[in-house]
Amino acid sequence: MIRIIGFDADDTLWRNEDIFEQAHERYRALLAKYHPRAEVDRVLFATEMKNLGLYGYGVKGYTLSCVETAITLTRGQVTAGEIEEILATGREMLAHPVELLAGVAAVVPALARDYRLLLITKGDLHHQERKVAASGLAAHFHAIEILSEKDGPAYERVLRRHGVALDEFAMVGNSLKSDILPVLQLGGAGVHVPYHVTWQHEHVEIDPAALPRFRQITSLADLPAVLPQL
Amino acid sequence: MIRIIGFDADDTLWRNEDIFEQAHERYRALLAKYHPRAEVDRVLFATEMKNLGLYGYGVKGYTLSCVETAITLTRGQVTAGEIEEILATGREMLAHPVELLAGVAAVVPALARDYRLLLITKGDLHHQERKVAASGLAAHFHAIEILSEKDGPAYERVLRRHGVALDEFAMVGNSLKSDILPVLQLGGAGVHVPYHVTWQHEHVEIDPAALPRFRQITSLADLPAVLPQL
Structure with missing residues (x-):
């Protein structure tokens, strides 16, 4: 669960x-x-x-x-x-101003009432912190983790630091390579929300549908409905 | 203590x-x-x-x-x-290769036996992580905290996250502005190790010697001796 x-x-x-x-x-x-x-x-x-x-x-x-x-x-x-x-x-x-995607402004605060939320992102520390602050969402997250890379060892470190058991953890994101596959491979759950453009570097060939504990949704608005299935 | x-x-x-x-x-x-x-x-x-x-x-x-x-x-x-x-x-x-300063290679491992050590640095996440890895010192630190800014609120967040009480905490660094003053003002201790050059942006005018729980040393090799005085 x-x-x-x-x-x-x-x-x-x-x-x-x-x-x-x-x-x-x-x-x-x-x-x-x-x-x-x-x-x-x-x-x-x-x-x-x-x-x-x-x-x-x-x-x-x-x-x-x-x-x-x-x-x-x-x-x-x-x-x-x-x-x-x-x-x-x-x-x-x-x-550039931070523009929330469809459903985010409603779904994140709603989920924060029933789940503990972590923001796990990679990239430039200074720019990511500024975007988190500008998003207005920071208060809904238990912790903000800005990593230089999102691979298996990096997820393991973050989850260990927060005392998170993998069977209780689902990662939600648009990148199969950085958000979904490393977490599935550790034994966690993954919810893929594809975005209409993907940076060439994030392309992967593996089919995550063959892996257990995986769902794909078209909008973050669908997230509350799939979480109980994982 | x-x-x-x-x-x-x-x-x-x-x-x-x-x-x-x-x-x-x-x-x-x-x-x-x-x-x-x-x-x-x-x-x-x-x-x-x-x-x-x-x-x-x-x-x-x-x-x-x-x-x-x-x-x-x-x-x-x-x-x-x-x-x-x-x-x-x-x-x-x-x-550029990471070149440890005098005394560091001996003092850090020695202190790690008696104290819990945190690395608290600011700047570029990717570059700082690479330098920590190249330094060979990472294993001696309980945690590595790379921050976008080192001011009072940032230190408070880090110390809260690690459950650190301010009367048990000393910060060691070369920058009065980023390493020493914010910690002294919170009620912690500060040990200043001046470096022979200081970036213009890090210059401060305040005299930290007027503040309690402050020491200045000329080399990190002197650190073990001053810690029991703080």
């Missing part, structure tokens, strides 16, 4: 990947006179992956990789004005 | 500000043909402070502010090659 629910934040409670997509569209437009969009996408993603070990996740690392890629792709022809435009896009992403 | 010790990390357990100073010296040299160093220092610091609310602390935000400042100070004349040099410096800072 589920007693504790872990919530992912970006693209589960509030919009995030669209903001990256909009920024990326502006980036493609900026470099369109130098390269076709497929080439821009390919080289930027390769640069992000090269830098991920040093930069980690988040807008600042993305912005630095965008500047680096622009210099590479233009063989140094990119102008200072164009680089300033990339930096400005990064600052706008960080300053 | 002190039972729990909080340790700052950057410039308390390992070198950090020198790495920023070296990077900054390269940055001044890069812009020397455009502006005198005092002007470079002034505009970069103003840009860092303007961006601090969005970027938070750490190398990535510093690097982004360096690029922005270079564009401003050169009125767009900075070359792509020079910007690539700024990015490369940022990546080198993130990849």
Whole structure:
């Protein structure tokens, strides 16, 4: 019986990947006179992956990789004005208002009455804290856990710290790779709420429906109904 | 009687500000043909402070502010090659090996036998975690707390989470502003270990010697001797 629910934040409670997509569209437009969009996408993603070990996740690392890629792709022809435009896009992403997804504003406070809620997110500490504060949801969570990576060992550490038994725990999120599979593999439950865009890095091939204690819902509004089944 | 010790990390357990100073010296040299160093220092610091609310602390935000400042100070004349040099410096800072300060390798394991140790640091989550892992010290700490800011409320949250009473707690660090004053003001003890360089943002004017439960030492090797006095 589920007693504790872990919530992912970006693209589960509030919009995030669209903001990256909009920024990326502006980036493609900026470099369109130098390269076709497929080439821009390919080289930027390769640069992000090269830098991920040093930069980690988040807008600042993305912005630095965008500047680096622009210099590479233009063989140094990119102008200072164009680089300033990339930096400005990064600052706008960080300053972007937090927009809750459908159902969140009602479901989170309602569930907080019957369950203990944890917010478990990854990425940039400073930016994630600012988004949690701006969301107005912080008071409903027993704890906010901002991690640099969401894999099996990271979930084990968080759950041990809060004294959470895996048979009482369900993780809710949009990423099969970061939110669902590691928790299912530990023996917990997972509720997948797909988002309409997924960052390439979060794609996985495994079919979690073959694993026990898994549900997929289309909106967070459906969450209260599936929890008793897990 | 002190039972729990909080340790700052950057410039308390390992070198950090020198790495920023070296990077900054390269940055001044890069812009020397455009502006005198005092002007470079002034505009970069103003840009860092303007961006601090969005970027938070750490190398990535510093690097982004360096690029922005270079564009401003050169009125767009900075070359792509020079910007690539700024990015490369940022990546080198993130990849820099962790160098423990004098006494740390002996004192931390020794104190871990008699006290419960917490690592309480601020800055970039991903980079700080990598440094903790590389330091070889992680096993001696009961918990690692990476915060976006180290002020009174932040210390209160951490100490409450770990069930720490303030009369049993001493914080050790190089920054009066971030490590010592907030803890003294809450009623805990503070041990200041000055480092030979202090980031301008960490300067404070208050005299903590007027506050009770404060000690200053010149090396972490002196820490075991002062703890029983607090």
